[in-house]
Each structure stands twice: as C-alpha cells, then as structure tokens.
Amino acid sequence: MKIIFKIARAELRHLFYSPIAWVVIVLFFVITGMGFVSSLKELARIQEVSMENSAGFEGFFDGLTLKLFMSSIGNALSYFYLFIPLLTMGTISREHNTGTMKLLFSSPLRVRELVLGKYFGLLVFNFILLCSIGLLLLTGALSIKDADYPIYLSSLLGFFLLSNTYLAIGMFISSLTQYQIMAGIITYLVFAILGMADKFGQQYDLVRDLTYFLSLSGRVDFMILGLITSRNVCYYLLIIAMFIGFTMIKLRSLQESKKWTVSFTRYSVLSAIILFAGYFTSRPGAVAYWDVTRHNDNTIDSTTQAVLRELDGSPVTVTLYTNLLDKKVREGLPENRNKYLWGFWENYLRFYPNMKFRFEYYYKLDDNSFFKEMYPGRTVEQMVDLQVRTHGLKRSLFQSRQEIEKKIDLSDEPAKLLMELEYKGRKTILRTFTDNRNIWPTQMNVAGAIRKLVRDSIPRIVFSTGHFERSPWKYGEREYAMHTAYKEAGKALVNTGVKVDSISLMEKVPLPGSDVLVIADPKSALSAIEQERVMDFLNRGGNALLYAEPGKQEILNPLLNRIGVNIEPGVLMNFNINTSPVDVRNELNTAGNAMAREEEMQRHFLKKKRSAAGLFNSAAELSWKEIDGFTITPVSVFEGNQKVWRENGYLGLDSALATFSDAEGDVMKDGYPMALKLSRTVNGKEQRIVVAGDADFMSLKNHSGFTIGVGFYSWLMNNEYPVYRTVHFKTDKFLTIGRKTGNLLWNVYVYILPAILLLTGLILVIRRSRK
Template sequence: MKTIFRIAKTELRTLFYSPIAWFLMIVFLIQCGATYLGVMEAIARDQDAGGKFFGSVGEFVFLSNRGVLGGVMRNLYLYIPLLTMGLISRETSSGTIKLLYTSPIRVREIVFGKFLAMMIYSLLLVMIFGIFVTSSMFQIKSPDTGMLFSAMLGLYLLLCAYSAIGLFMSCLTTYQVVAAVCTFVMIGLLSYVGTLWQDIAFVRNLTYFLSISGRTGNMLLGLITSKDVIYFLAIVYLFLGLSIYKLKAGMESKPAIVKTGRYAFVIVSTLAVGYFSSIPSMVGYYDASRGKQRTLTPNAQKIIRELGDAPLEVTAYNNLLGRHWDLGSPDSYNRNLGRWEPYTRFKHNIELKTVLYYDSSYENPGMYRYYQGKTLDQIAKQYADSRDLSMDQFKTPAEMRKVINLKPELNRYVMQLKYKGKTTFLRVFDDNQEWPGETEVSAAFKRLLQAKMPKIVFLTGHLERSINKLGDREYKVLTNLTTFRNSLLNQGFDVDTLSLESQDIPTDISALVLADPKVAITTAGMEKLQRYVNNGGNLLVAGEPGKQAILNPFLRQLGVQLMDGILVQTSKDLQPELITPYLTATVASFYPALAHSHHDSAMASMPRATALSYSDTGAFTIKPLLVTDIRNCWLKKDNLVTDSAEVVFLPERGDERKSFATAVSLTRKINNKEQRIIVTGDADFMGNAELQRFNLRAANFVFNTALFSWLSYGEFPIDSTRPKPEDTAVLLTKDQVKFLRIIYLWVLPGILLAFGAILLIRRKRK
C-alpha cells in the first residue's frame, strides 16, 4: 500500500509540475463560476424587478441545461484525456517503464498508484465545484443540500471512470496525443453503445449496461442507486484490469490464449456484475433529495403494497402505423424499463412485454389517400422497410383480433395490465408528456385491486350535453376521451348515462350530473331526482342563461337560483360573453393539486354564464367556488348584442355590478355522511372546447377534476402531489452578483494562476 501512495505522490508531483494541470483547474473554475453567476444574475434581476421564481432555484442553477452541471457534463470528457494521456505512455516513450518492470514494484501497484493520483486530482475538481455548492448554501433560500451532495458524488464517480478509461488508453501507445484521441473515442463509444442492437433481447441488456450515457442522471437529481454506483466501480475495474494485463503482457512471455483469457475474464466478470446488479430485486435506492422528490408518493407506495407478491404483467401493444410507434419500438425497451423503474423499485415482479402489430390507424384516417392503390399489408411493408424491420416481427390484423380487440383504443399504443386474472388499460396521451404519470398509473393499479370504481352518471333525455360526442359544447373530453390525460376515465372514474324517464337512479353511484337540460323535466323524472337528493345523493347541476325557468324550480329547495340575465366581461381580446372567474380557497381545498398551486390567481373560462344567488339559511351550507372580478364584469339584464357596438354597463336597464358567484358548493349531514352538491351558472366550462382552450390562464380541467374529486370524497384522482420546493429565491441582488463575479472569475482564478506560476518557476530554477 505504501508503494501505491509513493507512486501516486510522484505522479501528482509530475502532474502539478506541468502547466496543463493548473490550466485545466483554472478553466474548470472559470466555467463553473461564469455559469453559476450567469444563472444567479438572471434570477436576481427578475427578483429586483418584482418577479417570483416558481420552482426549485437549486435545480435551475445546477441541473438545468443552463445550469452549472449542465454545462460541466457536456464538456467534462474534454478535461480528463489531457491529464491521462501521459500516465503510462510517458513512461513507455522515455524508457522508464523498463526500470519499473525490473524493480520489485508490482504492475498492479503501478496502475493503482497512477489511478490514485487521478482520483485525487478529480477530487480537487469536485472541490472546485463544491465552492459553488457551498456558496449556494448562503445565496439560495433553503437549498436542497442532499440533492447537491448527491450530484457531487455523481460528478466524482464520472471523473474516476473517465480517468480509468484514459489510463488504459495510455497503456496502448507511446504517443500521448494518440492516447488522448483514443480516450475521446472510447468515451464516445461508451456513450453510444447503449443504442446498438436494441432489437436483440440478450445483447441490448449488455450494451445498455455498458453505456455511460445518462448514468449520472439519477444522482444529479438526488437519487443514489446501487446499480449506478456499481456501474462506475465496474467500469473502473474493467479498465484498470485491462491496463494491468496489458502491462503484464509487455513483460511476460505467455501464450496468446493465456493473454486473451485474462482480458476475457475481466470483460465477462464486468458484464456479470452489471447483469446481476441491474436485477430489480438486487437494486438498492437512497433518495437524498428533500421531501423524497425522486421516490413515489406515499399513496402510490400504499397501492403497490396492496398488490402484494402476485406478479403484474404489463403487455404493450404497439401499432407500426400508429403515431406513438417510437414508444414501443424494439430500441425503446430500455427506455421503458427506466420509465417503470420507480414502480419496480417497490414491486420487483413487474414483467414487461411488447406485442408488435399493424392495423389501420384511426388517428390517421387519410392514410389510404397518401398510399392510393395499396393495401394495408403493402403500406405496413413499406413502413417496416423504412425502419429496417422484418414483417415477421408483426402480427397481422386478423391475428391481433384473435388476441385482443383494440378498436376502442383507436389501434394506438396502449399497455394492458394483468393481475390475478383482471385486466385494465394504461394509456399514453396526446400531450407533451405523453407517458402516463404517477396519478394515471396508480389509478390503473387501483382498478386491478377494486371490484368497483366510483361512477359518475350523466342524465339524458332532456337534450342535455352528451358524453359521447366531440362537439365544442359536449363532454367527451371530460368524461371518456382515452387520449386525454385528465378525462375521468383515465383518472380512475367510471362514467355512464341514464334516462330519468325510463330508468331509476342507482343508489351506489358517486355523483349524478344534470348538465343544461333544454326541455322541462317531467313530473316522474323530477320525483326520481328529488328522491335521490332527499336520500343524500351527490349532485352537480350546470345551468345556462335563458334556462332559468327549467332549473330554478328544482334549485329553489336547495337555496340557490340562477339569476336573470347574462354575465359580461370587458376585454380587449375576448368576446364579452366569455368570463373568467377566479377560483376561491374553498375549491382549492377540494383537490391537492390546486392546494399546492397558485390558486389565488387561477381562473376558469365560462362562455355565456349567469350569476348565482343563494341563501345560506336552509339545510345546506353554501360556499362560492368561482367569483367574478367586480372591476370588469357585471350582470346584464337585457339582451346581449355583440355584433354591432361595444357592450357597456347600463344600470338604468337593471345591470348589476358586483362580485358574483358562478359556481357554489352545498353540503349537509344526512344518513351519517356529508352530502355534496355543486351548482354552476354555466355548462360550457366542462365542454370539449373549454377543456382545450390554451390561450387563457384558465385551468378548467384542473377545476373539473377538483369538483369530481370532491364529489367522490377524494377517492380519485390518486393524490400524487409533492411538497412545494423551498428554494424559491436567491438571497442576492444583481449588484451583489456583479461583486461576486470579480471574486469567482478574477480573484480565485488569479490565486490559482499565481500559485501555479510560483511553483513552476521554483521548480524550473531547481
């Protein structure tokens, strides 16, 4: 061991008696400092201007693409080869390697000593990075120190892996420049190898293990896993072992088969360690982030525990002609393993399968127009050829229909979960995220565990809004559109329709919805509705301007009335009948996602709404959920004409200006439970058009989800919210950042430069 330390000490002297080591440290310091201060200054300027940072400042400063580690990781491979290129090649080219061979020093001591020197130098680079981590403790409000120290560990392990690679490359040639170039190539190869041969099951597991790309990703975010740590240790073992046997080969006369066997042993043992360390049941996890941000929420963990030890089979059906083909293509297997890793961490026997097929794509009805004269088989063959795929990999439409009917799922990428004989679908969505989140996955798991899900029933028979149509004013997006993440179906609810005229209202439903009836409800139907309310059933009633006469007789017993007239709101961009009332603190308490967001400024969009009047003196406790802004909204009593002149407030014609409620909640205790009712002065806020309106700050889909969560007593959606980040501000002004720029970019590099220059000059004089 003493010999190893002596060799490391000698190597460090050689390293620091050359300008390259000092130069790289200074460049590394300036790069980290410039990036750190640039991001901090941007946030400080926003704060000085009165702005607020929504999110984690620490993550943004260190982990974003603009952050310190984002820049360092992109350029880190440039540093180490310049240091390692002479570790062995310098000894070989100068002839001193022969003296080492004839000395009593063992080859492994030479290799370990030189690698130890690089470990110490890598530690110095991490300490330079640590200057800014330490600074952030005083310059960022409540930084997530666990995440930052985990990121430092990831940085150090990556530097050590690069050093081992560079050491081996230095053994292969006497030319230092060639060794540096070979190190660049090997690092690039290890970054790329994870994308090779992904369509071969056995090979892709090995190449994915060897890939260094993304290996530090978890640690940078605060999640330390045993397989990632073992990976870096295995890479160090691999290249140090190859280095030892390469040097031994130069001083021993052994048969080629012996030399080859040594290399094979090192490689095979590395791959074996990687294989076993990646088995889900063998992986250990430590979440160093504050609030366990990189771990499933307690609700999700509870549901997984309820699944017990029974296996869970996940079969992905992937259509070659579907728009989400890439999510289930052969080369996406390991990416999908990563997507499922948060769940396999707690349930090891989740088995992933993929079935490839081709069939008509209902998302591309014009497909045949672009391939005129071709059959479906010919189109699929052309697609497969363009992707270098064999048609033998795909099931035909006829073969697929014998397995499963995916027409209701639009023949798109979908996962079928199977557990104890029960099955359910887990879908991907047409949004930026695409993949189902923790809420949707937990809901699917819950479907496998529960015999009955909360059911929302929509009344029909009086020209109410339809849950099966995609018109602007209908409700398919809200209820059962499979491609929409926030539809009730994907959030864990069952939806159905019911006619009051021909059916009785079930007693076991979660809530009943009466949305904009356009004709009067018959006496028999009203009696059924009245009986349901009297028995304590939960209800949502959505009215519209001009329909007051239809709903007010029923609402009178609840203490709520739709007021005469229509609400108008002045806006330079939007039509006056589109109002945007604010969400109240009451509705924010309905749904954790709202409680954790900035609900005080959130709005809903309501086209053609009327105000609600209510009296909180009856059996129900009534609270407003949406309220208008008195500054730009009023209730217009006469006809609204928007195509001729600007709409103005006319009190002489009965117009009223005040803060109106457009949605209210009603509660009372009955039959040993809390009855919950919601009344709104608009039915379009649940419509397809408003749920997909992105030109406003309107959050209709979150508001709707909150309402149905409250009506089902919070059973669904599964709460997957996490604590808000605490590091939401920097404790610096832009002027203070300018002062720090002098310290970090001039003083500290200057000190390093002066110290290095003095050392080199004294060395030269000696």
C-alpha cells in the same frame, strides 16, 4: 500500502510539475466558471429589474438550485471527457518510454501496487480538479436564498464517480501502447464509443442489455437532479474495478512469458464477474434509492405509493402494444425498450418490483391517420413495408390487426401506443398521450389504472340524456368529452380510473353509491317521471352534479327548488369594453378550493394569493335555502361592484353596450353566487351535490374547467379519484445578490482566479525545469 502511497505521491508530483496538467486545470476552471457565472449574472439582472418594476415579484417560477446549475453543469459534462485523456495518456506509457518500467518489474514491487498507486495519484488530482466545481456550487449556495443544498453534494458525487471512471479507462488505454499521443487518441475514441454504446444493436435483447450496461451516457444526470441510486453508484464502481483489473492483467502479461490465451482468459473471467455483478445490482428490488431533494422531486408521490400498496404482492404483467402505423411508434420499438423500462417504469418498480413486462407489435391504420397523407394511394401492407424499411426492422415482428385482436380487443381504442395491465386475472388499459410533452402516462393515470385492478367498485360518472344535454361523448366546443371520455386526453376522467357512462332518465336511474349523476344543461324540461326518478336517486343519498344555464331557469328550477336551490332570473354582467359582458373569469373561494386537490386548489392553501378559476360564459346567479338537512355553501362567488350586475331586462350584445337599468329589474349586489355545494347525511353516509349556474366553464371552448379541472367531480367521488400529486412551492426562488455582485463574480472566476492558477503553475513548472 506504504508503497501504494509512495507511488501515488510520485504520480501526483509528476502531474503538478507537468505543463499539460496545469493547462487542464486552468481551461476547465475558466470554461466551467464562465458557464456558471454568466447564468448567475443574468439571473441577478433579471431579478433586480423585476423587483424594480414590480413590487409583487414572487421570484423565479422554478427553483434556482437546479435552474442555475442545469445549464452550466450540463455543459461541463458535455466537454469534461475531453480533459481526461490529457491526464492519463502518459500514466503507464511514460514508464515504457523512460525505461523505468523494466526497473519496476525487476523490483519487489507488485503489479497491483503499481496500478493502484498510479490510480490513487490520478484520483487525488481529480479531486483537486473537481474542487473548482465545488467552489462554484458553494458560490451558488451562498447566492441563493434557501438553496436545496443536498443537490450540490449529489452533483459532486456524480461528477466524482464519472471522472474516476474516465481515469480508470484512460489508465488502461495508456498501458496498451508506448506512445502517449496514440494513447490519448484511443482514449477519446473509447469514451465516444462508450457514450454511444446504447445506440448500437438495440433491436437484439442480449446486445441491448449489454450495451445499456456499458453505456456511460445519462447516468450522472440522475445525481445532478438529486437522485442517488445504488444501481448507478455500483455501475461506476464496477466499471472502475474492471478497467483497473484490465490494467493489472495487461502489465502482468508483460512480466510473464505465457500464451495470449492466459491473458484472454483473465480478461474474460473479470468481464464476466463484472457483468454478473452489474446484472444483479440493477435488478428491481435490489436497487436502493436516495432522493436528496427537499420535496422528493425524483420520487413518485406518497398518494401514488399508497395506491401501489393496495397490491398484495402478486405479479403485475404489463404488455406494451406498439402500432407500427403510429407517429410515436419509435418510443415503443426495441431500440427504446430500456428507456421505457428504466425511464418510465423504474419509478414504480422502486416501490413494487414484482412487475413483468411483455411486448407486442402490430399494425393498424386509423381513419384519421396522417399516414394516409404521408403515403397517398398506398395500401396498408405497402405502408407497413415502407415503415419497416424506414426503421430498419424485421417484417415478421409485426402482427396484422386481425392477429393482434385475437389477443386484445382494440376496437374501441385509438391505434396508438398503449399498455395492458394484468393482475390476478383482471385487465385494464393504460394509454399514452400525445397531448403531453412526455407521451407516457402520468402518476394519476397509473394510479387510476391500478385501482381498476384492485378495487371491486369503480365510480361511474353518469350523464343524463334525452334533453339535448352536454355530451361526454362529443368533441364540439360546447361539449364535455375532453374532460370525461376522450381517451387521448391524459386528464380525462376515463384515464384516471373512472368509468364514464350515459343514461336515459325515462328508462332508469343510476344506483346510489359510487355513481355520480350529471345533468348538464338540458334544453327541454324534464318530465314529471324523470324528476321523480332523479329525486328518488337523491333521496336515497346519491351524489349529483347539475349544470344550469341562464335563460333556461324554468327547466331545472322545479328540480332544484326541491333541494333548496333556485336559479335566479337573468344573467350576470361584467362590463368590460374589451370583452363580452357575459364573460366572467371567476375564482373559487376558500370553501371551493378545499373541495379537491387540483394543482391550483392546493396552491391556494400554500399561498393565499392563488386560487383555482373557471372561465364562465352567461352565468346565472344561484340562491338557496337550507332544507331537508342540507348544508349549502357557495364555492364560487363573483364579487360585485359598479360594473357588475344581474341583467333582467333585454340583452342585445350585438347592438349596444349593456347598461344597468333599475327600471328593467336589474340587480346590483355585493356578490353573486355562481356555484354551490350541498351535503347532508343519508343512511349514515355523506351525500354530496354540486350546482353550477353555468355549463360553459366545463366545455372544450373554455378549457374544460380551466384550473378548476375536474375538482368538482373529485369531491363528488369522495376525493378518491383522480389520485392527485401533492404540490410543493419552491422556496429557493430568490438570489441574495444583485447585478454588481454578479459582475464582480464574473471578474473573479473568469479573470482573477484563472490568472492566479496559471501563475502558480508557471512558477512550479519553471522551478522544476531549473532543478
């Protein structure tokens, strides 16, 4: 060990007396410092201006811990590999050029001591080099109020492992040639190849897994985001061990006069051991995870984890069906399979590793497919041939529509990328969505699909028909399909584990239990039989949602009056010269926000200034009287003032400005309830009913509930569906410095400290040359 330390010290001394090493230190510090301080200075300027112009400035939307470093540290990563060859190109080749290698071989020094000593010397120098990044992270920690400190340590660990991997590779390349410049050039090429390794041969299973393991790109990104995994740490350690081992094998081959097959065998055995170890350290169930972020931002939510625990350990088979005639086909092709498995499913494999993956490829043309415009006049088979050539695929990989439908019924599914989950004989569809920035399903979608597999009873949202109600199947601006049954919308109920159905009240009514009856703005009166059937459903404890509209009070009042609710005559007015007076944007009150876990509802309790809101058009006021054991609570009350009233007279929106008229029976109050929740106990079970004085706020035109979302439906399903994620407020939203401090830091990191480093290097190099 003493010999290793002596060699490390000699290597470190050589580096510090080398002009190239000091150039690397200064350039790296200046470039990273400029990237960091420019971001810091700009954020300080924005915060100062915002606070000067807005007393209610609530800080930056995203947490500053990551916001400040993602751009600057990301840029540092993109050019970091450029500096390493300058340090390693002479590590071994220098000994050949100076003739000291023969002396070293003739001494009792062992090859492993020589290699480890030189590598440890490089490692110490690398640690000093990375202190510049540590200094920047420390500055950021002191400049951000309530910074998420563990992320800094995770980022430094990632940089340290990556740079040490670069050093091991560079040292091995240096042992292959006596020419330092050649060693540097080859090292650049190897880094480039390893950085792009996962782009080659991805259509072949064996090649894809091998190149994915060897690829250097992307692994450190997880650590910068605050997620440390044993898979990535082991990867770097194994690659380091492999190239240090390669260096030892190379130097030993120079000492020995043996056939090349001996060295080749050693390389092969070591490579096999490393690949074998890498395979087993990356298997699901063998990977350890440490999410160091304050709110576990890199981990699926505890609610999703609870859903996964409903599985009993039996295998879940996931089959990805990729349609060649889909705009997003590339995401499902073999070239992106590792991205699909490790980028999407790893989050769930972490908590349920017993998942098996299968892949099916087919072609099916939708009636509204853009391929018809892209390839006008072409047959489906001709389109397939063109797509196959475009993506460089085999034609035999893809099954026809008839062949694939022998395996799965896709007749009611959009011809897009989708997955089928199978568990203990049950199957369900998990869809992808083009309306998301990331096409893959969200945690809410995955949790809903899994509950379909494990639960015997799935809730149904049942819409009444026969009176021209709002439809869960239509996509018009007044209709409800977008938030109920539209399969291509990620937040639609049908994609969160809920069944959507419709029913004629003249034929039957849904059964109380998991079913929720929805009567959405009927245009004609319900018959006596239909009213009795609805009341029978309610009297037996069924949950219901009733959407009313002003001008049609007489349609639902006969039914609502029997549960203590009345739709008042007239329409709510909100005088505003810029908008229609019947347009009302209203927030839920505290009781309304407590109904579900929609994002804005959660935010209300984290920060009282926020609240879920809906965009109401022509809303009616509701009144109530508690009868038959019901507890009735308003959940959306429009606050009254001199510009708000209930209009009971003639309303001509296209002729003149609406005005309050006492003579016409207009009513002005302090508040106007627009939505109510009702509850009571029936047969030992809580019954829940929601009545809304407007149906437009859930329409496509009004953004399907806006930030209320499907919160009312969730409450009616006892908040078991959808499975919402927990919302956390970022606390690192303010800087502790202003513009002046930002400018001072710029001068320190870009001019003063680099000048000190440069001067120190010059003094050392000059003194060394004089000696």
